[in-house]
Amino acid sequence: MKDFRSFFLMKPEDVQRYAVEVLHHFAPGEETVCEEIGDGNINYVFRIRSAADGRSLIVKQADRLLRSSGRPLDPGRSRIEAAMLKLEGELAPGLVPKIFCYDEIMSATAMEDVSAYGNLRKELAANRIYLHLSENISSFLADTLLPTSDLALDAEEKKRRVRFYTNPELCRITEDLVLTEPYYDYKGRNIITPGNEDFVQRFLYDNFELQAEVGKLRLNFMNHAQALIHGDLHTGSIFANEAGIKVLDPEFAFYGPMGYDIGNVTGNLIFAWANKAFAGRGDAACEKAIPLLERVIAETFDRTREKLRQKYDETVTLPLYRNPAFRSFWLDAVMADSVGYAGTEIIRRTVGDSKVWEISSVRDPELRIPMERALIKLGIALILQRERLQNGSQLTGLFRLILE
Ligand SMILES: Nc1ncnc2c1ncn2[C@@H]1O[C@H](COP(=O)(O)OP(=O)(O)OP(=O)(O)O)[C@@H](O)[C@H]1O
Ligand SMILES: [Mg+2]
Numbered sequence: 001m002k003d004f005r006s007f008f009l010m011k012p013e014d015v016q017r018y019a020v021e022v023l024h025h026f027a028p029g030e031e032t033v034c035e036e037i038g039d040g041n042i043n044y045v046f047r048i049r050s051a052a053d054g055r056s057l058i059v060k061q062a063d064r065l066l067r068s069s070g071r072p073l074d075p076g077r078s079r080i081e082a083a084m085l086k087l088e089g090e091l092a093p094g095l096v097p098k099i100f101c102y103d104e105i106m107s108a109t110a111m112e113d114v115s116a117y118g119n120l121r122k123e124l125a126a127n128r129i130y131l132h133l134s135e136n137i138s139s140f141l142a143d144t145l146l147p148t149s150d151l152a153l154d155a156e157e158k159k160r161r162v163r164f165y166t167n168p169e170l171c172r173i174t175e176d177l178v179l180t181e182p183y184y185d186y187k188g189r190n191i192i193t194p195g196n197e198d199f200v201q202r203f204l205y206d207n208f209e210l211q212a213e214v215g216k217l218r219l220n221f222m223n224h225a226q227a228l229i230h231g232d233l234h235t236g237s238i239f240a241n242e243a244g245i246k247v248l249d250p251e252f253a254f255y256g257p258m259g260y261d262i263g264n265v266t267g268n269l270i271f272a273w274a275n276k277a278f279a280g281r282g283d284a285a286c287e288k289a290i291p292l293l294e295r296v297i298a299e300t301f302d303r304t305r306e307k308l309r310q311k312y313d314e315t316v317t318l319p320l321y322r323n324p325a326f327r328s329f330w331l332d333a334v335m336a337d338s339v340g341y342a343g344t345e346i347i348r349r350t351v352g353d354s355k356v357w358e359i360s361s362v363r364d365p366e367l368r369i370p371m372e373r374a375l376i377k378l379g380i381a382l383i384l385q386r387e388r389l390q391n392g393s394q395l396t397g398l399f400r401l402i403l404e
Helices: 012-021 077-091 120-125 133-148 155-164 168-177 197-205 208-223 258-278 284-315 324-351 365-384 392-403
Strands: 032-036 044-050 056-061 099-103 108-111 227-229 238-241 244-247 254-256
Touching: 012 032, 012 044, 012 056, 056 077, 077 099, 077 108, 077 133, 120 238, 120 258, 133 227, 133 238, 133 244, 133 258, 133 284, 168 208, 168 254, 197 324, 197 365, 208 324, 208 365, 227 258, 258 284, 258 324, 258 365, 258 392, 284 324, 284 392, 324 365, 365 392
Parallel strands: none
Antiparallel strands: 032 044, 044 056, 056 108, 099 108, 227 254, 238 244
């Protein structure tokens, strides 16, 4: 029987033993049930439950190979993910699962089971638009981002963290899939809906004005070590119920621009709206959900800015930075980045190979083609006008205008 002193990819029965022998979470002989519940492309996620009292635990294991394609991927991502979840738990208590243990040898993290919360993408699809979302998401963003930046941290500690969280292979995925290929399909991986080829050619592949702006956002992503960011904050990384949210899966974390996280959430909330506006037309529940969603999107954006400002005033001490003109410049720049990265996220999920459910589930070309065009138009407008769009209702107003 394998012990856990050298790496191997675990099966549910190995995880049951691991939870007793290494984690000491269950007593020897205690009956447990274990299943692999991962639905992602990258890792393996196991839930172990005690048959006696229902106590449960999650073990997430990173393999040396990507789950979906079998391509090699640095398992060090799991060390970054576990450290990040721990840090986020300190900065934003209650908004991430508790970490019990990280095992470097097995690339495995034991954490709190948050199955009482549902995948936010699916919750929104089911028209469960929790009104606490803007409050909780904006708190998560402001509380985890600003305190890890040079505005708040000791400069040497910050550079130590930049080193620890250097995450080249995962960043490379973003640099390629999000910030290159939708505009320059050099790997031939884009998936364009038949009927939209000419549209994509004209508005993305031949749009040099847009590409100049995407170039700026790409280099900014690679060079602006502004704050420790989650790096993959889409609505499938956020779990929610009536009580609140839990944010999962920060394996793409690194020191990058804060706007990347803010923009990612914003863009993904917009997919929920776009789906309802096209595929949900005529459906009373979807139509009722749209104004609520619109409100969540605008409020999340505005509250994030407001909370960043509050956090700034609470934490920043250097007189140079406390200058109100500098503070405004800084906030404007973060929010402009956020708008720009909402745009790149919307475009990459529409033309890239990593589609979101809100798009891939729309099979009727009569709906899918115009929906994708509206999203691409919105993405372009967000990128090009990012310096001008500084509040949530301007942002949602822009999509309204495109939908008309
Ligand atoms: N702490 C947890 N509690 C309950 N369920 C969890 C937990 N962590 C992960 N899961 C479940 O496992 C799924 C996959 O988790 P996660 O997104 O972390 O994996 P991943 O392989 O990194 O996915 P991706 O391909 O999106 O990067 C989640 O969607 C969720 O359903
Ligand atoms: Mg992941």
